[in-house]
Amino acid sequence: MSTLVDDDLWSAVGDPTRRRMLDLLLREGSGTATSLSGHLPVTRQAVAKHLAVLDRVGLVRATTAGREKQFRVDQTQLARAVAQLADVGAAWDSRLRRIKRIAETIQRDKDAKNGTDNQQ
Template sequence: MSTATVDDDLWAAIGDPTRRRMLDLLLADGAGTATTLSQRMPVTRQAVAKHLAVLDRAGLVHGTAEGRERRYRVDDAQLARAVTQLAAVGSAWDARLRRIKRIAESIQARVDSE
């Protein structure tokens, strides 16, 4: 996977620990509102609403009007896309690290034989 195919907006949204915790809660509960999430997190309802807006822009959650609030659910397809990207990036880095290891071992072998 090239870096051109990595969705930076998606990863910026997932990169924040508070937003990852929100995704965890939404996945566990099936859905939630800014109010219900703020009751389970150490941040204000307003902060939760802002984080939900970021997740919504990235397509990771979708909100539907429910009374005076919006009920958010995780978009399974977008989350699966994120997992696929993470796996591809991880594989690319594994390959880089294996190459670095081979180079280091080659250098060490030359040093040892001198």
């Protein structure tokens, strides 16, 4: 893996509510805790806490708009997260290919042994 995995980042996006918030922010371009809470089954206070987690790991950035903070997805950090996910996926694909080769070798050896035993 060429990209180091950021456990805090993945812990933050591991929560389904936060992933839904990121989807909403990407779709809408920006949002406040109040506007996001209208689309989610959680309170405005819960949304604010989730946004604080996303902000701490850099996935969203806040700007003050009147009395509320306006949040936007940080595209650079999102791209970093996507790269990490691609690297993790590639590593697992490689592991699964090795497991498949091992299983096929075991099966071939077993079939060869059974074929030899049956000929005697």
